[in-house]
Amino acid sequence: MVNEKVELIKQLVQIPSPSGNTxxxxQFxxxxxTELGVQTKRNRKGGLVATIPGKDNDQHRMLTAHVDTLGAMVKEIKANGRLKLDLIGGFRYNAIEGExxxxxxxxxxxxxxxxxxRQTSVHVYKDAGTAERNQENMEVRLDAKVENAEQVRKLGIEVGDFVSFDPRVQVTDTGFIKSRHLDDKASVAILMKLVKKxxxxxxxxxxxTHFLISNNEEIGxxxxxxxxxxxxxxxxxxxGAMGDGQATDEYTVSICVKDATGPYHLGLRKHLVQLAEANQIGYQLDIYPYYxxxxxxxxxxxxxIIHGLIGPGIDSSHAYERTHIDALEQTELLLYSYLLSKLIAY
Known part of the structure; x- marks a missing residue:
């Protein structure tokens, strides 16, 4: 049976959208x-706001997920016909080696x-395994017959051109979704499916209720x-960020209590937990230290505003990521319960 959220994720991750080029x-x-008849508008930054009128129009809710992803720009066209990169978003060069x-x-x-x-060949470079993965040592090898900067420029490539990474999306028979850019296109798919419902x-x-699809989250x-x-x-x-010492997993919705900016609203967090427990929704409370x-x-x-943060647990964030359909389902269930609930007292 086709899962609509998973199909939306597959479509979304295959549309290149590094921050700045979304x-x-x-448009997708x-x-x-628009096909659902939902009112939308664009902001000047290129973001999209979809609005569904509610019974109370004096007090509103807003949900957001971001469609921009990690990526890079051409920093320099090197004399050997290869490209030096400048990264877009907070990740490390080792996460894209060989991509x-x-x-x-x-x-x-x-x-x-x-x-x-640059030192990939173990037959040539003694430090192939130990050289630092950084801007100086990593480069793009173009699939074109180029040997110098002039030939590269004749292809139309110039400093400032956007570079996107192959998502390599796969869905396994065991319910896992493996892909780059599940951060945050998995959540965008959940919101799209929720609006349709x-x-x-x-x-x-x-x-x-307003649904903001933002396009500059990875740059702040x-x-x-x-x-x-x-x-x-x-x-x-x-x-939801996973790793050593984290409670978040790939099968539940993660409710963030604090990240690098500080605690999220305590009242809203308690409300989300109460909704999860009342509706038998699998969840984890967690702190994301660098987020x-x-x-x-x-x-x-x-x-x-009263602010909160939830999402599906995702492994290996800002690299080749993975989540499970269970986490998507639990996240959608909590969001739906939340949208039908009363505002918290403040």
Missing amino acids: GKVM VEDYF YCQIETAQGELITGTILM IVTEGVRLPYT YGGNSNIPPEAVEYLAVDM GSDASAALTAGHD
């Missing part, structure tokens, strides 16, 4: 909402390549604007 994927999401990539020129041409260490089933939400400011003054609660839907979200960005920008 037009194509945003906008078309999806296939795609360069989009200013004219819209797409040229493929592979991200490699609300519209097609004729669900009347208690409060007018995707959700810090375009929040209506009526918005009381602001819930970011983003990945920030669109909700924390909104608070930093000065918005007077």
